[in-house]
Amino acid sequence: MTINEPRPEFSWFRRISSQFISDKDFDKLEKTSVKLIFKKGETILKQGGLPTHVVYLEKGIVKFNYENESSKNLILTIVSAPKILGGANLFYKDNNLFSFIAVEDCEVILIDAKVLEEVLVENSRFAMMMFQVASEMFKKSVMNFISLAHKQKEGRIADIILYLAAEVYNDTSFHLSLTRKEIAEFAGCSTENVIMTLSKWQTEKIISVDGKILAIKDIDKLKYISKIG
Amino acid sequence: MTINEPRPEFSWFRRISSQFISDKDFDKLEKTSVKLIFKKGETILKQGGLPTHVVYLEKGIVKFNYENESSKNLILTIVSAPKILGGANLFYKDNNLFSFIAVEDCEVILIDAKVLEEVLVENSRFAMMMFQVASEMFKKSVMNFISLAHKQKEGRIADIILYLAAEVYNDTSFHLSLTRKEIAEFAGCSTENVIMTLSKWQTEKIISVDGKILAIKDIDKLKYISKIG
DNA sequence: CATAAAACATTAAAAATTTCATGTTTGAGA
């Protein structure tokens, strides 16, 4: 990670915040924030660490990673910029439940959690807005977990491809920055299963895979697979 | 469901709220609240409905139930009184993601969501507290999902038994109000699997089952099963 | 109290999924 400009940008965050808090309060947040650049694979915030900062993801893609005692990973969700991360960590005083890891090169702004809390206490409508943002993210992971809990592998992988297209890459054709192994950690199945399923779907012309470029060719069929699980 | 006393009790909720809001604000909440009694199996709040109320569970046990298109149920979590439910619904304006269903006879107080929001906006520390309560609940379901996602059936069922003892019944021996089918819906596996696993554990003297009374006999072994997954 | 429905239970067969073994391709760093 490299320290960059001393004065963060906050463009998207400033725009949505300005309806709720004063310039003075925003300056307070800005002054105590640091902008950092993380390379693909680097850990932005570590599971088990103290939630001293809230992460504003300005650019890039991040995975929420949970590592268990036997070093097996589970990806809870994947999000793309611009977004405020750490909804769970934000108001939760315990150690971080999971890590944030850059899936692509990221620009993030670390906001001092204490200062943010001060501002939230002074601006209840701003606090409510932040809660809502956090709840949205919560909802997304819950929906993924539900898919995971009572669909079979194909339905789960279909859900993930659809989710990536709709929420992360905003396109039915995208440069997949996740490895097969990571998709497996997201779907809660073995790597081989992901590889086999993707190959199968390619021969069935549901998707096409060319190097790292994945394109959904038959979104209706994919949605059908998701539906029947 | 039967309408009971016109004036709700709120005892636990009043005690924790009193540090944050005025008596006047509390009265405002109280006046617009209704106390209801739900019998085992009754739905307190329905999936898909509008989040017009926040539920204060005064007495009883409630399951968070998600029903999919093919009428398969998934239990997200189970909680016991006293507790504020609907953390996700509270700040989330969309339709309810899941239902609250009484697992035992329950006494609940339905708080008008609009009025509560007014009070929250006026009392940011109270809002922060409420969000923290919601986050705690979020954490519990996430931990269950994680267990679900990369443990095998036995590890998952062990996790559920341990969770019920520690968080719901507060005892290693308890009157199990869930059916095997419900445990299966919580563990994300088939009913037969739950039945077999419980029988097996009984012969291995890890638990004892006598009618509806379940007792953990060897908590270390159960924790070991949970750990190795 | 009778009776039907739901819950509980057990087993074998079928299906899904993982593990393992092996090999090729790709990509990052010396």
Place this chain on the structure above:
DNA sequence: TCTCAAACATGAAATTTTTAATGTTTTATG
């Protein structure tokens, strides 16, 4: 550019889990 590790790929064996078939027990209700 060479080299090594990781990613990608495939198939078969082993394992886990579900489904189905069947029967007993418990519980709720007329």
